[in-house]
Each structure stands twice: as structure tokens, then as C-alpha cells.
Amino acid sequence: MDPASNARPGAGARLRAAAVRFVSAPASPLPLGVLRIGLGLLLLSQALLVAGHLGEIYDSRGLLQAPVNDQFVLPWTPRVHWATRAFAALGLQESAAIRAVFALHLAAATAFLVGWRARLAAVAVWLTHLTLVSSSLGYCYGLDTFMRIALFYCVFAPVGHALSLDVLAGRVSGAPSFAARLALRALQLQLALVYAATGLEKASGVQWWDGEALWRSWMRADLGTIDFSWVASMPWVAKIGCWATLLVEVGYAVFIWIPRTRRPWALATIALHAGIGLTLGLVGFACIMMLFTACAWLVPSAPPLPRALRSSALTVAYDGSCRVCRAAVGLALQAGRHAFRPVGRNHARRLPGLPGAGATQMVSVDAAGRARTGAEAFLSMWAHALGWPALQRLAGLRLVGATYGLFARHRHAVCRAGCATGAAADTWAHGRARTP
């Protein structure tokens, strides 16, 4: 026997292998799908909240006119007045051009939100957002900076590979991938950088050590939502708040990577931003930062191991030729804390005790051998996956059963364009190789 074959790889080789796993081990696209939906909702809400002020923001007679604004914009950056010039050449008014760009932004953001042609929608919404932001730099704040960063990532990341119409239509697979892992790592590293930079910058100022920073923030009439003048009598409140902020932000770059401290640190960061949203009124900024941390660290991204699937206490038989069914089962597997065994085809062979199972209605069989069908099976799958037994009680509602029954009868009409048959039927949304 060759002794070299038993030798353990050196530290360098192990480090290299770990680095390769770090950036390339397939990850579920679920966190990216959640990120896409969150960003889409934020984009639409922010756009609709300023929709009545388009003239004041983008018009040549607005609060910050184009010649002033353009002093801060790099020459090749798209701006609204490019569109107004093009419209003027066609004899159309400036307001029409502004509305057209804004409508395009709303349409792109909507497509992005629902994940319809998600890649194209991401490119479109990134461009329209860039155009609108670059044409109104004076109106921008942290939310827009982070939106620009996030949308640029979304152009390349598989954000449409989960919770999207693209998955339901079968245009993309929801399977774990290298692209999802790399995008997630880029987001995680960017966040660690953001918090380290802002935390260290804060720590370099005196105001964040003596509590004056929070005092000054809370006392700003344009930010403060509550009267905080009482803090002057209790300066320790502001001091503790400042120190906690420094701890969370500087510590983020380290403790978020350690599995034992990850969850508490992520939750502390979310609480910090919730506090910013409540006390300073920066709700949009707070939402995007909470969304980032939740997607990067809290939404499950590790695909279930084949062993966990095989040894699971629950088996779910479903119609593998139905895309919506596959997407729902795949989502439960990706989002859930507990794995289950999905059976998408050849039910009679794989579940001999239940001939025909999954062909017309979903069937679940638990460890005790108890079989459930229809809405009850669907809810038992989610109750098991999420670890929320109470969810099972919804099966008693007549509306739930009726809705499930209606869908089950017409499921092939819902996805008639792409419902698969034969071998493809086994391709549940989470990847074909793991179906037992």
C-alpha cells in the first residue's frame, strides 16, 4: 500500500479547498429571491411615494436644476434630460419624457418584483433607477446608494431563480447553484465591508464615544420623530446607544462569520436598523439594511443533504408533471428547517402502499404511517418543513380545502405551456438528482 495515499493533504491544500468551497459550493437561490422581492417592494413604494412630485424633482424648473445637478454626475451616466431631449426632437413636452421614464421604471420594478424575465427586468430597473437617481442627486440618501449597489448585483445574480414567475414558467431552475453561492458571498462580503467601514469611521469621531452623536441625531427636527430632549437629563442613554451601535457595526465584520454568533449578530443588526427607522424616520433605509442582513445571513441557503432527505420522517408524493407543484415542494425544501422526502413520479413503485398517490392530489405519509391527502397533505408538508405544527390546523378551514381542490383540478391548465411528462416530471424545483 502506498503510504502517500494515506497522507493528509497539507495546510495549503486544505485552505485552498476551503476557499473553493467558500465561493463555489452550490447554494439555494432562495435568499436571492427574497432579496429581489424586498428590493422590488422598496423600489415601487419609494417611486409611488414621490410620484406626485416628478415635476419638482426632474423638471428643468425643479428644486435642483439640471445644470447644477450635472456638476456631480459623470459624463456617461444616463439622465432624464437625455430622454427629454429625445422627446423634444419629436415635438413632445418635457413632462411627457419624465413620465415615460418613470413609467418604464415602474414597469421594470413590477416585472422585477414578480420575477418575470427577471434578468432582463433587473437590467431595466438598474438602468431606470440609475437614470432617476443621477438626475436628482440632491434628493438621494443612503437608501439610494444601497439600492444602486444591490441592483448592480441583481443584474448578474440568479435573483429570478426562486419565488419567481420564471420558476413557475419553467424558464429557470430553482436548483442550488454556483452562481447563487458566489452572489451570496459577494453580498456577505460587501455587507461586512459596509459595516466595518461605517463603524470604524464612527469610532474615529468623539461624538460616538460621548453620546453626542445620538443626541444630535434625535434632536434634528427633520429626522426626529419623537421628542428626545429628555435625553439631555440622562446622557447615559445616548452614550449606551452610541456604544451599542459601534459594537454592532464594527463587530459585524467578525462575528457574523462565526456560526455561533451569526444569528444573534444578525438579529442585533436588524434591531439597530429598526431603531433607526422608528426614531429617525429613515424607514426606507432601515428596510433595505434589514433586508440585506436577513437575506445574506438568515434566509436558509444550504441545500438539504441527500441523507437528510432519505432519513426524513415525512414523505410527500406530488404530481411531478405540474410546475406549480414542483415549485411549491422545492420552496418548502429550500425554506424549511426540516427536510422531507419528495416523490415526484413513479409513486406506485416508490410508495407501494399508496397506489396512485400524488397523481391527482398531494399525499403525505409521516413516520407513524399516517397518510394525509389534498390540502391536509400540503399543509402537513409546510408544517413539517417550517417546524410550525400549528399550520396543520388550517386544513380544517373549508376555504383552504376548496381552494386546494380547485387548483388541483385545474393545475395543468394553470401551467399548460410547460407541464412536463416522463423523465422531466421528476425535476422538482430543487434539482433533479436528489429525488429518491
Add this chain to the structure above:
Amino acid sequence: MNLGQRVVCAAVGLHLLLAVGGATGRFPLPTSAAGALVAQYGYVSGADSDFSFFAPAVASQCRATLTLRDAAGREWQDTVFQDPATTFGMRSASILDSFPQANERLQRGIAGSWASVMFGRHPDATEVDVNVEMEALPTMEEWRAGERPTWPSIYKGTFLRKAGLRKASGDGPGEQR
């Protein structure tokens, strides 16, 4: 990892390296053609962003008062800013926040924008006085001792309706007579 994946990883690494440059204030300046290209990439990707929110110190807030005057010498006030509790009001307050950092020429341009909005809104107005003040908030200790915020002026300028003609008030860092 295959070659394609390695190339993608290298591109992501380069992007993050630029982001480190942006976060630490060392992003390349557009002094050459290549620098301009990198700067443009940094802007559209957000890699040039710095993250010094409320850091190292929290800036003071500003407010602007716009006083209009007609040919008969009547005076009244109006504002271009809305309640900061609304999204548009909060966003337009960002313009005021950036006002103290702007140079004199830019401050004149911003104030001129507001004046032109006023002229559009009030056809009778012939002059607009723009007065920007910055809050001097007492420290917690000073507050306990009874001090309260004051609002010293940081810019004053007067704009006439006729384009290109401005009359300066002369007592501020803005326009000089």
C-alpha cells in the same frame, strides 16, 4: 472550479477590491482615460460608495427661508420644502443637508434653482431673498444648563426675476456686492 467559474470569481474579487477603495475613500480619481472608465464603473456599480453615514460626526440641520417681494415693495414668504415627515419632504431636505458642503458657486446655483421655482409659483414677485441657516445645537450638558438651539445664517442672496441679473445682499458668505 472550471475556468469560467475562476474568471467570474476573479471579476467579483476585483469588484470587491474597488468597493474597499470606495469605502476607505481611496477610489481612483478620473484623471486619465483609464481612471475615468474605472470611476464610471464605480459609480454605476456603487463600488465607489463610501459609507460614512452619521460619521465621524452628525452634521447640523439647515433650513431655508425664501422671502419674496413684488414691484410695489410688498413682502411675503413661501417655501420650496415640504414636511420632512413625508418621503418627498425628507428627500428634499437632503438638498439642504448638502448645502454647507457646496462651494460658493454651487450654493448660488442651488439657491438660484429655488428662486426660479418661486418666480414660477408667484408671477407677481420681482425679487426673492434666499436665507439659509444652520442649527447650532447645544451639547447635552449645555442643554441642561438652559441653552437652546440658535440658527446662524450661512448664506444670503437676492435674485431678480430677469434671468442672469442678481442683486447681492452683501452680508454673508453667498453673493457679494
